Amino acid sequence: MKTVMVIYWSGSGNTKTMAEAICKGIEDAGEKVILKDVGSASIEDINSYSHIALGCPSMGAEVLEEVEMEPFIDSIQDLVKGKKILLFGSYGWGAGEWMRDWEERMRNYGADLIADGLIINETPDQSGLDECTEFGKQLANS
Ligand SMILES: Cc1cc2nc3c(=O)[nH]c(=O)nc-3n(C[C@H](O)[C@H](O)[C@H](O)COP(=O)(O)O)c2cc1C
Structure with a gap:
């Protein structure tokens, strides 16, 4: 069984909700998952795992959150290098430029990157949550 690391930053909870749905997909795929807010993550959490999901919403003007995530x-x-990575995050009024840059x-x-970054406008609805779960499975199976 592999362990997948999921690290995120979230200000108002939308990217956190995505992270939790991704975790569900990883568990549904039969793998273990560790979920961390970036504030409590360290470079060891990257060093120690080969499969990692990283989440951050679009902040500033189409950039990553600048205090912790950046x-x-x-x-x-x-x-x-060589690690299987899934990027994800929520956005508001933009067109996803922050994710393309990331x-x-x-x-x-x-x-x-196992796929293009998963982006969801504001709070994920049920189909958004299902998409997150699918991406979690895909990462776990990659
Ligand atoms: C300070 C700030 C800057 C933002 N800048 C952008 C932006 O440049 N482009 C965009 O699409 N959304 C922007 N947003 C909207 C957030 O990305 C959006 O509300 C997202 O759902 C927040 O995710 P979170 O709940 O995980 O923090 C910004 C929000 C805040 C609070």
Whole structure:
């Protein structure tokens, strides 16, 4: 059995809700999952796992949250090469530019993104939650 690490930042809870649905998919696939707020995550949590989901909403002006998530992503750039990674996050009024930039950045770090980033407008509805669960399964099975 593998363990999948899920690390997220969420201000108003939407990306956290996505993270929890992704965790359900990982468990449905029969694998173990560890869920952490980025504030309690360390680079060891990246070093120790081969399958990782990273979540952050679109903040600022189409950027990652700048106090915790941005420095965390910066700190793991040499650690993600070859790892199976799923990016996800909620957004508001934009068109998903933050996620396109984040995908490109992670690919440049050598991450093996299992799919394009999963983005959901504001609070996920039932079909959004189902999509998160599916992506969780896909990561667990990758
Ligand atoms: C300070 C701030 C900046 C934001 N900037 C953007 C943005 O540039 N583009 C966008 O689509 N949504 C933006 N949003 C909307 C959030 O991405 C959206 O509300 C999201 O659902 C928040 O996710 P969370 O509940 O996980 O924090 C912003 C929200 C806040 C509070």
